[in-house]
Amino acid sequence: MNLYFYPSRVVRAMAYDVSDHEAVLLLRFGSFVRQLKPGRHRFWRGGLSLLRIDTRAQTVVVQGQEVLSGDQVQLKLTATAEIAVVDSVKLWRAAQDAGALLYAALQQALRDRAAACGAEEFLRQKAGHGEALRASVADRASALGIEVRSYDVRDVMLPADLKRSFASALQQRQLAQAELEKSRAETASLRSLANAAKLLRDNPELLQLRWLQTLETLGAEKAGDLVLDFGKLDLLRAPR
The missing domain is CATH 1.20.5 (Single alpha-helices involved in coiled-coils or other helix-helix interfaces)
Known part of the structure; x- marks a missing residue:
């Protein structure tokens, strides 16, 4: 997960390009001035610096979380989330390490979801946890300037004895x-x-x-003559 800003000091009269897939913040002596639009920019004042961050979608893997289900069964879970930076100014102002805060929120949401269900119920509803997980971290992520677009359980590992059962x-x-x-x-x-x-x-x-x-x-299957004594065949007599 890459939620870090890449700083660079502005050299006067030098051209700086801003791509469509990044957010670039202009600072002067450490204070926010504005967010730059995509395109080429030149600056003539001193004391300026740029902060760049990628706004394209990213995948976050919450790997190998050992949690207890609601019926006290130990589960080992792996989940994946798709995120994107939607407000770079809020992200810059909200936290020194927004990635760590978001990862902690994703971890806690997964643990809370598992603790609210029995092991069998959690497995049975594996494909249906996504929306509940996404909703549980949406507000925390939004406060950091991040959008969680999806959050799904990928793998569920059971203890060996439970697998056999x-x-x-x-x-x-x-x-x-x-x-x-x-x-x-x-x-x-x-x-x-x-x-x-x-x-x-x-x-x-x-x-x-x-x-x-x-x-x-x-008679059709076997060669030879088939001789019948109709006098003794009760089946061929007309019923009375």
């Missing part, structure tokens, strides 16, 4: 889901068989037709 619970849920699907399939199969049995019971001629179709299939 979560893995075991996930495996049990998957097994239970598989058993449920198997049970549903078996129930559907039994229901289909029951419907077929009822259909054949109510319409015995369908069984006769199915039997003849089976014989036709067997």
Whole structure:
């Protein structure tokens, strides 16, 4: 995170360029005069100096924060924030090391958020913490002349025993889901068989037709003659 001003003493009549992506403050004998607009500037007075700072977006990584969740589970968190300087005059006047103050605010916001949730809830809502985290540091950052554009949890590391517990619970849920699907399939199969049995019971001629179709299939698959004694085939007799 680069929130430092780069000072330079002004030499009379020398040209100084200001880029679109930076803020440049003009001081005279240490007192603020004005902020320079982008472009080329020349100065003829003595006692002048410039302070430059980059106003482009920056990424701040809040790395490896070991915190306790609301249910006293130790979590190791990493979060990333996107920031930008929006008021360089306020930044210059507010603090000697604004970067350190902002980083401390980002740390505290992450710790407070984790402490307000149980470990499982924090993991489940990982993608949804961003707006709450950003809002919790917005006022502090604004007082420093900085805008926090986003602040999201990137990584959550659990203790080894808790990892095993979560893995075991996930495996049990998957097994239970598989058993449920198997049970549903078996129930559907039994229901289909029951419907077929009822259909054949109510319409015995369908069984006769199915039997003849089976014989036709067997005759087509095997060479040779198929001899039937129709006198002994009760299935082919018309129902009474």
